[in-house]
Every structure is written in structure tokens, then in C-alpha cells.
Amino acid sequence: MNKFTSLRTLRASLGIIAALGVSAVTLARHHHHQSPSANVAGQFDYYLLSLSWSPSYCLTHPEDRAQCASKGFGFVLHGLWPQFNSGGYPQNCATASALTPEASSIGRSIYPSPKLVEHEWDRHGTCSGLDAVNYFKTADSAAAAVKIPAVFEAPATSLQMNDTDIIAAFHANNPSLPANALAVECSRGQLSEVRVCLTRDLKTRDCGRGVRSNCSGVVQIRSSR
Secondary structure (H helix, E strand, O other), X not given: OOHHHHHHHHHHXXXXXXXXXXXXXXXXXXXXXXXXXXXXXXXXXXXXXXXXXXXXXXXXXXXXXXHHOOOOOOEEEEEEEEEOXXXXXXXXXXXOOOOOHHHHHHHHHHOOOHHHHHHHHHHOHHHOOOOHHXXXXXXXXXXXXOOOOHHHOOOOOOEEEEHHHHHHHHHHHOOOOOOOOXXXXXXXXXXXXXXXXXXXXXXXXXXXXXXXOOOOOEEEEOOOO
């Protein structure tokens, strides 16, 4: 191997290393979960309450008859998720608490689907530091603490609003909401969720890093009928 071949090989190797470095940085910026060592039950900073706009969910999940079989739901409880101020969240934490029949019964009374009850407990509830019964009771209290604007109470016809209008409507009905306590999630221009940030004792607060609205322009809000 002559010196020019060696130089080309060295440059190629450096190029691969640089590319891998950029890829690693890019992945780090887009990776929102914490490392497994952060998945410790009860160790988190605040809750994120997720209220799902059911008509949008049912558009892509018509097979979920528990939620979508002519129920006419508007906003439904999706979840109450432990979060970190610095961004990301714990998930699937080890816990001695189990999803008991009593807990499942409470969950089915506040979530639109039995499958969602199991999913939310396994992924998020286990990280709350609460047993399943108290976690679902806390989720129920969190959802009840946010007043849904009348415009979203099972509208008979579809609506079109900007995300700022949606946020303004929630602020009007919930005057104690801090300026950055709420985020609107969209999927393909359709309203997907409204997310509200709460303290561990369920007071509204500003959201931590990474919780922001992702909608742009006019948002389609499908009717619930």
C-alpha cells in the first residue's frame, strides 16, 4: 500500500467516523425517552394529561368498537403520564403493584377502551409510584380538573380552527392555566390531542422541555357524530 492509498483510507475512515458522529447527535436530538436507568417508579417531576379527540382516533382505528362504535365521543381521557422537566419520561417501571380487578373496573369507567386501561397502566401508571387503584383515581381527578370548552362538546358538524384558537378556548374555560401549560397535537392536519401539564398534586403548571404544540395552519376538527 503506497502513501497515497494510505491517505485515502485514512480520509475515508475519518469521514465514516464524522458521519457516525452526526448520526449519533441527530438520533440524540430526536430520542425523547430517558435511559432505562431513569425508569424508576415514583421518580418524575410532573404529569402530562392527554385528552384525545376521539373522532380523529376512530378515523384510523374503526376496529376499536369499544371506543368507536357510534359512541359519539368528543374528548376522552388518553392518559396521565409522568414526565421529566428536562424532557422525556419514564416508562414500564418495575413495581410490586398489579392491575387488580378493582383497578380494572375503575379504569374502564374513565377510559374509553379496556385495552387502553391495560396499556396506560403498564407503560405510564407503573411509573407513578401509586398502586393501580389510586393511579386511575388520580387520572380521573386530573381529567375532571380541566373544563372542556362548550365548542368541543360533541359538535354535530366538523370545525376548522387554528391551534391558537383551540388554546384560547381552553384558557377561557380554565383561567388559571399558565401561558405554557397546554399543547395541541395534530396528525395530518387533524386535531389529535390536547395535552395539559399538571403538578404532582394536579395543579396546572408550565410544561417541561419538549412538550409543545405541533399543529400549523388550519386544524380540522372532525364532528363526533
